[in-house]
Amino acid sequence: xxxxxxxxxxxxxxxxxxxxxxxxxxxxxxxxxxxxxxxxxxxxxxxxxxxxxxxxxxxxxxxxxxxxxxxxxxxxxxxxxxxxxxxxxxxxxxxxxxxxxxxxxxxxxxxxxxxxxxxxxxxxxxxxxxxxxxxxxxxxxxxxxxxxxxxxxxxxxxxxxxxxxxxxxxxxxxxxxxxxxxxxxxxxxxxxxxxxxxxxxxxxxxxxxxxxxxxxxxxxxxxxxxxxxxxxxxxxxxxxxxxxxxxxxxxxxxxxxxxxxxxxxxxxxxxxxxxxxxxxxxxxxxxxxxxxxxxxxxxxxxxxxx
Numbered sequence: 001x002x003x004x005x006x007x008x009x010x011x012x013x014x015x016x017x018x019x020x021x022x023x024x025x026x027x028x029x030x031x032x033x034x035x036x037x038x039x040x041x042x043x044x045x046x047x048x049x050x051x052x053x054x055x056x057x058x059x060x061x062x063x064x065x066x067x068x069x070x071x072x073x074x075x076x077x078x079x080x081x082x083x084x085x086x087x088x089x090x091x092x093x094x095x096x097x098x099x100x101x102x103x104x105x106x107x108x109x110x111x112x113x114x115x116x117x118x119x120x121x122x123x124x125x126x127x128x129x130x131x132x133x134x135x136x137x138x139x140x141x142x143x144x145x146x147x148x149x150x151x152x153x154x155x156x157x158x159x160x161x162x163x164x165x166x167x168x169x170x171x172x173x174x175x176x177x178x179x180x181x182x183x184x185x186x187x188x189x190x191x192x193x194x195x196x197x198x199x200x201x202x203x204x205x206x207x208x209x210x211x212x213x214x215x216x217x218x219x220x221x222x223x224x225x226x227x228x229x230x231x232x233x234x235x236x237x238x239x240x241x242x243x244x245x246x247x248x249x250x251x252x253x254x255x256x257x258x259x260x261x262x263x264x265x266x267x268x269x270x271x272x273x274x275x276x277x278x279x280x281x282x283x284x285x286x287x288x289x290x291x292x293x294x295x296x297x298x299x300x301x302x303x304x305x306x
Contacts, residue, residue: 004029005037005141005165013152013160014175021155025148032147035059036140038083038133048126049083049133055125063136063143063252064121070139070256071116074272078260079231083133084113089236091227110234141165142209142255149251169207169251179204181305187212187242187284187292198284198294201303207251211258212243228262239265240285242292247280247300266295273297 001010002022011025035057037043048054056064070078088110113131128134136143141164148162149169159172161180170180183197201208213228213236228237244261248254257279261269266285273279280300287293296304 002026005033005144006039007141007165009144009162009164011148011160011162012174013157014172015155015157019155021152024151028147028151029144032059032140032144036063036136036143038135038137045134045136048128051128051130053125053127056121059143059147063139064126066143066252067136067139067256068116070253070260074260074264076115076117076232077230077263077268078138078256079114079116080134080136080138081114081116081119081132082229082231083135084131085110085229085231085234086135086227087133089229108234114231114234138211138259139252139256142167142207142251142253145169145207145251167207167209167251167255168203170203171205182208184208184210184245184282184284185212185243198292199282199296200305201247201300202305203247203303206247206249207254208245208247209251209254209258210243210245211255211262213237213241213262228259230263232263237263240287241266241269241283242286243284244269245282247303248278270295 001008009029013021033040034042035044036059038045038049040046044054044056044060067078067080071080118129118132119126144164145162145167146169148164149160149171152160152162159174161168161170161174168182170182174180179202182201182203184199184201185196186198211228229235230237241262244258246254246258246261248257261272261281261283264272266283269281269283273281280297281295282300283295285293285295
């Protein structure tokens with residue numbers, strides 16, 4: 001376990017030779033940061049966002065094309081060019097922006113800088129139009145989980161659980177010889193560790209990612225502003241969803257879809273998943289009277305432990 005990407009990671013694995021892979025895993029995390037961290041001045045994406053033309057690497061390319069795929073599939077609801085919006089609404093390290101009142105004309109002007117369709121590779125190089133910036137935080141942690149999982153596969157580990165910032169991939173069995181069990185938190189601001197889980201699932205050779213608006217937000221004049229940005233309105237997402245959990249073969253795609261669905265809302269997400277059998281979801285949302293309601297796809301419901 002340790003710190004990475006502004007959060008924590010926890011990894012459990014069984015190694016027949018008893019090898020400790022901490023050093024190699026920390027090296028992988030540093031490599032990912034050197035490509036995708038928006039806070040590391042030496043990273044590719046940091047340099048890109050500062051106006052440089054960059055030659056991309058395999059990490060960047062994989063995440064870029066996966067993000068583009070989900071952008072197209074979600075009809076623009078998932079968009080990694082929301083970085084200027086995140087900054088304008090006060091969701092980066094400099095939180096002073098959250099206290100700055102901006103009128104609708106300001107955000108109307110932001111549309112010029114939002115849109116994944118506005119950027120393209122030129123051979124193996126990438127340059128962003130002026131005023132635009134990329135942020136892969138809604139997909140990079142899931143991708144990191146996939147990379148570490150592949151590393152453990154290559155080392156011959158058959159049983160492991162990899163978690164980075166709450167995104168998880170489990171394979172094989174735990175130390176007790178049973179399927180890994182993973183919990184989905186209740187969408188509340190303060191965790192009650194005695195009663196924290198909405199659901200507990202068996203996770204067998206699958207990934208689980210969750211996105212929610214119940215922790216990373218701020219309140220001003222009685223209105224809550226979520227960190228989940230709607231790129232189609234240039235404002236924080238506003239719908240009944242409190243959290244979305246996605247089970248998928250790939251943690252990278254589970255991570256991206258979870259964010260997309262938070263923007264799309266309950267009805268559109270149900271419609272999307274109805275035509276995508278590879279995606280399992282648990283939606284937790286507010287009912288008309290403020291009560292918690294859930295929607296769980298039948299395939300995910302089979303994983304729920306009573």
